[in-house]
Amino acid sequence: MHVFSFDNTFEGLLTLVFESYRLKITPDEIVGPTGSQPFLFASTTTITTDDAKAERVWKGIVAHSSEENAHRAYRVFLSELPGVPLLLYRFIRVIIDSPTNQETNFAEPSVLEVHKIHQKVCREAQRTAMFVRFQKTAEGNYYASFAPQYNVLPLCIPHFRDRFADQQWIIYDLKRNFGFYYDLKEVTRVVFDDLKVNPQNGQLHSSIQSADEKLFQQLWKQYFKSIAIRERKNDKVHRQFLPRRFWKYLPEKT
Amino acid sequence: MVSENTLEKLKVLANAAKYDVSCASSGTKRSNVSGGIGNAAAWGICHSFAEDGRCISLLKIMLTNYCIYDCAYCINRKSNDVPRASFSPEEIVELTIEFYRRNYIEGLFLSSGVLKNPDFTMERLVAVAKKLRTEHRYNGYIHLKTIPGASQALVHEAGLWADRLSVNIEIPTENNLKILAPEKDFKSVLEPMKTIASHILESKEERQKYRKAPLFSPAGQSTQLIIGATPDTDKTILKLASALYTRRDLKRVYYSGYIPVNSYDNRLPALSSPPLQREHRLYQADWLLRFYGFKTDEIVNDENPNLDLELDPKVMYALRNPWLFPIDVNKADPQMLLRIPGIGTRSVQLILLARKHTRLNASHLQKMGVVMKRARYFITCNELPMRGSVQDLKPEVVRQLLVEKQTLAPDGAVQLNLFQPTMPALR
Ligand code: SF4
Numbered sequence: 001m002h003v004f005s006f007d008n009t010f011e012g013l014l015t016l017v018f019e020s021y022r023l024k025i026t027p028d029e030i031v032g033p034t035g036s037q038p039f040l041f042a043s044t045t046t047i048t049t050d051d052a053k054a055e056r057v058w059k060g061i062v063a064h065s066s067e068e069n070a071h072r073a074y075r076v077f078l079s080e081l082p083g084v085p086l087l088l089y090r091f092i093r094v095i096i097d098s099p100t101n102q103e104t105n106f107a108e109p110s111v112l113e114v115h116k117i118h119q120k121v122c123r124e125a126q127r128t129a130m131f132v133r134f135q136k137t138a139e140g141n142y143y144a145s146f147a148p149q150y151n152v153l154p155l156c157i158p159h160f161r162d163r164f165a166d167q168q169w170i171i172y173d174l175k176r177n178f179g180f181y182y183d184l185k186e187v188t189r190v191v192f193d194d195l196k197v198n199p200q201n202g203q204l205h206s207s208i209q210s211a212d213e214k215l216f217q218q219l220w221k222q223y224f225k226s227i228a229i230r231e232r233k234n235d236k237v238h239r240q241f242l243p244r245r246f247w248k249y250l251p252e253k254t
Numbered sequence: 255m256v257s258e259n260t261l262e263k264l265k266v267l268a269n270a271a272k273y274d275v276s277c278a279s280s281g282t283k284r285s286n287v288s289g290g291i292g293n294a295a296a297w298g299i300c301h302s303f304a305e306d307g308r309c310i311s312l313l314k315i316m317l318t319n320y321c322i323y324d325c326a327y328c329i330n331r332k333s334n335d336v337p338r339a340s341f342s343p344e345e346i347v348e349l350t351i352e353f354y355r356r357n358y359i360e361g362l363f364l365s366s367g368v369l370k371n372p373d374f375t376m377e378r379l380v381a382v383a384k385k386l387r388t389e390h391r392y393n394g395y396i397h398l399k400t401i402p403g404a405s406q407a408l409v410h411e412a413g414l415w416a417d418r419l420s421v422n423i424e425i426p427t428e429n430n431l432k433i434l435a436p437e438k439d440f441k442s443v444l445e446p447m448k449t450i451a452s453h454i455l456e457s458k459e460e461r462q463k464y465r466k467a468p469l470f471s472p473a474g475q476s477t478q479l480i481i482g483a484t485p486d487t488d489k490t491i492l493k494l495a496s497a498l499y500t501r502r503d504l505k506r507v508y509y510s511g512y513i514p515v516n517s518y519d520n521r522l523p524a525l526s527s528p529p530l531q532r533e534h535r536l537y538q539a540d541w542l543l544r545f546y547g548f549k550t551d552e553i554v555n556d557e558n559p560n561l562d563l564e565l566d567p568k569v570m571y572a573l574r575n576p577w578l579f580p581i582d583v584n585k586a587d588p589q590m591l592l593r594i595p596g597i598g599t600r601s602v603q604l605i606l607l608a609r610k611h612t613r614l615n616a617s618h619l620q621k622m623g624v625v626m627k628r629a630r631y632f633i634t635c636n637e638l639p640m641r642g643s644v645q646d647l648k649p650e651v652v653r654q655l656l657v658e659k660q661t662l663a664p665d666g667a668v669q670l671n672l673f674q675p676t677m678p679a680l681r
Contacts, residue, residue, distance in 0.1 A: 104607035107618050130301050134356045142355060163293050166391075167355055215256065216352050222261055223353075226268035227314060228304035231513050231528055237307030241300075252302055 003029045006047040006085070010077045013085055014054035016047045017092050030085040060096050065103040069095065072103075075121045076114050078151045087113055125152040129159050131246050132171060135203065135217075136210040141168040145202025145249050147175035154180075157187055174199065202249040217251040224252035256348050264349070266339040270319035270330050271365060273513065274399070274422070274478060290391030292354055292361075294417060294473075299360050312363040312397065313353055317341055317378055321367030325435040326522055327424065327483050329515040330367050340369075343382045350386060354394050361395025361417070362386070368401060376404035376412070383415035395473075400450075402442040409446050410470075413453050418473040418505070421446045426491045430484040434521055443477075447502045450475045454503070474505030481536060482529040483512040483522055488536060488561045489554040496543055496550045509536040535561040542567055545599065546592045564657050569595040572632055573649040580643040583619065583635040584609055595656075596629030628656060 004020070004027040006012035013030075020026060025045065061070040073088055090110040094102050106112045127148075134142035142164070146153070153173050157180055160171060164182070172179030172195065181190045196205035203209075247253035300309035318340035319330040329336065341349075350362045364382055369375045379398050386392040397418040400409055413419055421443045425431035428440040450471060457470035477498065479491060495507040511528035539561060542548040546568070553567050554560070562570045572579060572595050581590050583605060591602045604622040608614060615636040620626050631644045631652045644652050 102611070104604075105611040106604055106608040106622055107612040107614070112621055126299075130299050132357050136356070144357070164291065164355070164357075166291050212256070215258075216356065219256070219261060219264055219349065220353060220356070220358050222264050223268050223313065223315075224302060224304065224310070226265050227272050227310060228306045228308075229272055229513065230306075232306035232308075232530065234307040235305070238303055238305050241303040241307065241309070250302065 001028045001043075003027065003031060003044045004047055005031045005033060005044055007049050008032045009049060010074055011051055011054040012047060012049040013077065013088060014057040014092075015050050016085075017057045017089060017096075018050075018053040019045070019047055020089070027086070027089065030089060057092065057096075061092060064095050064098065065101050069103040072114065072118050075125075075155065076117045078155070079117050079121050080151055081117065084117065087117075121150050121152060121155075124148050124150045125155045127246070128152055128156045131250060132156075132160075133250060134164075134169060136213050137204065138208050138210050140210065141170070143169070143204055144171045145174050145197055146171060147173060147249070149245070151176060161187055172197075174202065200248070201254050221252050255344060256352070260345060260349070263339040263341055263345075264315070266337045267316045267319060267341060268314070270336075270367075271314045271316045271363075273329065273510065273515070274314065274363075274365060290393050291351070292392055292394035294361065294393065294395045301357065301359055311360045312395065313350055313359045313361070314363040315341070315346065315349075315365075317343070317346065317364060317366040317375075317382070318369060319367050320369055322370070323368055323435070323437045325424075325438070326516060326519045327434055327480055327512065331516070334516065343378055343385060346382050347385045347390065350394075351390055351392065354392070359394075361397070363397040363399075365399035366401065372401040372403035373405050373408060376401045376408040380408060380412050380415065383412065387415050397473075400446050402438055402446070404446070406446075406449050409449055410453060413450060413471040414468055416471055418476060419450050419471045420476045420478070421450070422478045423494075424478060424480050425484055426479050426486040426494050427484065430486065434483065444502075447475065447477070447498075447504075451502050474503070476504060476506040476508060478508040478510055481509050481511050481533050482525065487554075487559040488532070488539070489550075489556075489559040491536065492539055492543070492550050492554055495540060499544065507540060509533050509540070531563050532561065535563065535567060539567045542571075547589055565653065566595075568593070569628070569656060572644065573653055576644045576649050579632040579645065580634045581632060583633050584613055594629055594632045596625040596627070596632070598623070631655075 002025050004016050006016045016027075016030065023045070027045075031044075058070055061073060073092065076084060076091075077088060087110060091114045094108055094110055102108060102111060104111075106115060128146060132144045132146050134144045137143055151173075153171060156171075160169065160180075161182055166184070168181075168183055170179055170181045170190065172190075172192070174197070178189060178191045180187050196208055197203065198205070206214075242250075242253070298311060300311045302310040304310055316330075318338075319336070320338050320340060321328075321330050321332055324332045346362070346364065350359075353359045354361070362382075364379055366375050366379055369378075379401070383396050383398055386394075386396065395418075396416045397420065398412050398416040400412060400419055400421050402421065409419070423431075423440075423443050425434055431438060431440065453470045454474060457468065457472075460467035461469070479494070481491070491509070498504045498507055511530050511533035512522075512525065513528045514522065514525050516522065517524065539553050542553060543550065548571070552571055558570075558574075561567055565573075572593065578590075578593070581594055583591070583594075588602055588606060591597060591605060592599065597605070601619075601623045605614065605619070605624075608618065608622065612618070613636050616626060616630075619629070619633075619635060631642065631647065634643070647655075
């Protein structure tokens, strides 16, 4: 039994695919860098991420399928779901080993599985665009707390940059403890150690909130309440479309 | 400017606007220009879901709910004793911008009761849109409801600032409209629709010649029909909708199950609850007309003037035309695949792609999202004719089987997929 370990980055995974071709070894299991996995009788190959090798595999995917398909693999990687590295390994092998484009061969299990997870990740990214809520800071910037199920914030940045081009903003992933900051020119990745945010509801500490922030939240709450038609009340659907895990950071649901 | 007092007004005027069902903000792609605020995403984002399950995408609000008219089906009619309020154009502008910057909304959907006269009212609606676009360089979505009877010039100006215009017909036949809304007639709604349609066309042609020619209501126009306030049949309603799609080039027709807001008015039927199931079936039928290549009389006709409430219109079509089935999933063209109950547009796409690689069997189909417990009566796959097609079993029997399955496993999502950003469950 062969176990490969890598550094949990996408480039690392692509390097792993490269090495597996070079060493002519097919991994039975792929693990993260901790090395504590209980594979007593397995030989573990440790992969060192190499951007050049990763790049060649990326190009291989593009050449054997499409640019979109390579991005699809990346988005599926962001799901962080257990088993995904091995799934992607198999998927990439199927793509590269076939002389014809296999990206739509849904009768092949790894292709179908990748397609399904891809849909879930895209859905979560959509929901990020839907449910992120900014608060105005005392300085007139905009801040949002979020905690997506998958690591989709990077996928949503172009959308936010385009839409909120004339306001400075930060969107922060409280679950993964990093965020993005837009300063009217470019977006940079940021990590804060001393964020003045209430982890229960993502609200900024009132000392750094703008004076009218609470009023606008109240107006939004009132709007939310008034717009529902009582005669059509439907809790089940409400919760289906607005799953409970998002409520925490939504002013209208707190 | 916005204050505690705004809260009270917001309550009254959101409440007054809530019966207009259109929520979509899709249909335009307006990219952010000149460092202003906002864009309109082509897929139309819902930002929240109200407790009735409907998508909240826009700040849907009335400028005022004072009205000089007395339409029987409307909560804001003159003779009702309800709380009234008015916003100034500036207040609406500020609310829109502040909500938008917080990512609460995609934009604004503004309507109004009629103050003094239609033009006076329409001018104020136009002023809001103009301020947003010019003073605030706002590129988000704007939907204006035009006031029946407003001048052509104002309707034209509205279209220059708005992404979408709508004129609500509300009542599907002119006779019934006149009974319920004596101040209105079909002319007062169909004429502005015609004006809007021709401006939209002109602007499209202009823009092919000059890329910078002004946009006119780029997300098109829509309307709303109230269902169940009058005895009009689904056939009447769908014929009207289909004529509006083809002859007035409407983007959407919305159907709104009548909610008895004025139960004292005996021109209206006494309903214990709004006809939501019927409304749902109409949306499904509408979807079949627009995206599945069905014709109106394949869905409703003289023998079947109303949609079946138990089964969706696509299943009903299949049961009325059993000789078209079973369909071979590995060979049939896309139009026929779309007619199979249990197979939606997304599965059709997957099937078309996948069958290039492999001959598909039932288990492939299941994995691709085909609802086999419905589709099984209507398909064959991989040369194996499945036993028990609609031909062998007879439509009445299949009908019974499908109805029973529904009650066994109620499809919770039914009502509601409508308000999903994507599409209703027509599988
Ligand atoms: S004109 Fe509009 S607001 Fe006034 S009563 Fe009729 S439907 Fe209601």
